[in-house]
Amino acid sequence: MNNSVQESNRAEIVQRALDHATREGGEIGVQVAAYLNGKLVIDAWSGVADPATGRLVDGDTLFNVYSVTKAVAATALHVLADRGHIDYDAPVARYWPEYAARGKARTTIRDVLTHRACVPQMPAGVTPELMCDWTWMTAAIADLEPLAEPGTKTLYLSMTFGWIVGELVRRADPQGRSLGRFVREEIAQPLGIADLWIGIPDAVEPRIAKLTDAMVPVPPEYLPPLFLASMPEQVALNPTVFERPDVRRAEVAGVGGIFNARSEARFWAMLAGGGEIDGVRLLSKELVATLKTPRANSEEPDPVMFGFPIPITIGGFWFGGMYPPVTAVQSPRALCHPGQGNSIGWADPDTGLAVAICHNKLFNPSSPDEDPLLPIAQAIRQALNLV
Numbered sequence: 001m002n003n004s005v006q007e008s009n010r011a012e013i014v015q016r017a018l019d020h021a022t023r024e025g026g027e028i029g030v031q032v033a034a035y036l037n038g039k040l041v042i043d044a045w046s047g048v049a050d051p052a053t054g055r056l057v058d059g060d061t062l063f064n065v066y067s068v069t070k071a072v073a074a075t076a077l078h079v080l081a082d083r084g085h086i087d088y089d090a091p092v093a094r095y096w097p098e099y100a101a102r103g104k105a106r107t108t109i110r111d112v113l114t115h116r117a118c119v120p121q122m123p124a125g126v127t128p129e130l131m132c133d134w135t136w137m138t139a140a141i142a143d144l145e146p147l148a149e150p151g152t153k154t155l156y157l158s159m160t161f162g163w164i165v166g167e168l169v170r171r172a173d174p175q176g177r178s179l180g181r182f183v184r185e186e187i188a189q190p191l192g193i194a195d196l197w198i199g200i201p202d203a204v205e206p207r208i209a210k211l212t213d214a215m216v217p218v219p220p221e222y223l224p225p226l227f228l229a230s231m232p233e234q235v236a237l238n239p240t241v242f243e244r245p246d247v248r249r250a251e252v253a254g255v256g257g258i259f260n261a262r263s264e265a266r267f268w269a270m271l272a273g274g275g276e277i278d279g280v281r282l283l284s285k286e287l288v289a290t291l292k293t294p295r296a297n298s299e300e301p302d303p304v305m306f307g308f309p310i311p312i313t314i315g316g317f318w319f320g321g322m323y324p325p326v327t328a329v330q331s332p333r334a335l336c337h338p339g340q341g342n343s344i345g346w347a348d349p350d351t352g353l354a355v356a357i358c359h360n361k362l363f364n365p366s367s368p369d370e371d372p373l374l375p376i377a378q379a380i381r382q383a384l385n386l387v
């Protein structure tokens with residue numbers, strides 16, 4: 001009896017925070033799920049999935065999560081490494097010979113995972129249509145000239161990360177599967193995850209929440225040239241591009257994920273559990289233990305990302321912190337990945353907590369006080385006695 005009362009109070013604390021976010025906090029539709037020590041303990045939502053029709057968010061609503069997709073893509077690569085199919089210290093060109101072009105022969109897998117491959121720029125002439133063409137994109141990226149000697153400089157791979165990692169997965173996988181198929185068959189299905197889509201099937205499209213772009217514009221004179229090169233305006237991470245039917249169906253591997261919180265949180269719970277959940281081991285405990293190792297030169301300013309240092313691990317994840325875009329995570333030891341517009345998911349091995357927060361209002365808080373998702377994250381920790 002006491003447990004059910006406790007669970008009821010837990011749900012009430014989180015629901016109150018969600019409802020406040022969508023009624024007074026400026027959010028439109030929000031969905032959150034949390035696992036603690038491998039058990040689903042929070043599964044809640046609030047608000048509207050489509051303001052035009054009044055469709056409400058429910059547990060099955062799907063959301064664009066943008067760069068949170070990178071965490072799943074990197075994990076696909078880790079699965080292959082764990083099975084001996086790929087070597088982190090090997091050159092990309094060992095698996096993808098064409099990638100050696102224009103001075104990239106010595107770029108390693110680890111350089112890619114740690115955003116030191118030095119090809120943040122999207123190919124010249126890219127369009128939404130071409131972005132949906134895997135063969136065109138990977139050939140064009142293989143032909144890019146690095147902006148510095150690979151491995152020597154941090155240049156965040158805002159979009160190119162996904163195609164490089166995805167092509168490595170395809171080439172190293174003994175079955176030659178695309179990243180989206182590999183994620184479905186080797187991550188989602190074994191873990192009992194329903195909605196971790198990199199390239200959606202037609203059937204799920206009606207469940208996707210409608211995006212609202214409320215990003216605070218940055219004056220052009222303050223936008224770093226490399227930021228614009230890494231995310232050109234014609235393929236920007238906005239509703240105009242990412243609500244296109246062809247883009248939704250394409251494997252836009254670094255920024256095109258369409259997940260729900262319930263599915264995403266289970267993915268993070270596997271990492272929080274050292275590579276295992278409910279008796280299903282996806283990654284060895286030994287490999288997962290290495291994923292929280294900080295990359296070298298973590299304090300180096302990143303010219304792509306406004307000159308800020310990005311605390312990234314050798315496994316391609318971010319660390320949490322007390323600042324946007326990882327404010328909700330807080331713990332500097334937690335593995336996480338933020339996405340455009342303030343999506344976030346994380347795994348905290350210290351507490352066994354794994355959380356996914358999905359929403360449909362793209363917003364870029366500049367301080368913790370501006371982050372409407374922080375009170376939700378704090379409510380989760382309060383509800384689970386983790387404060």
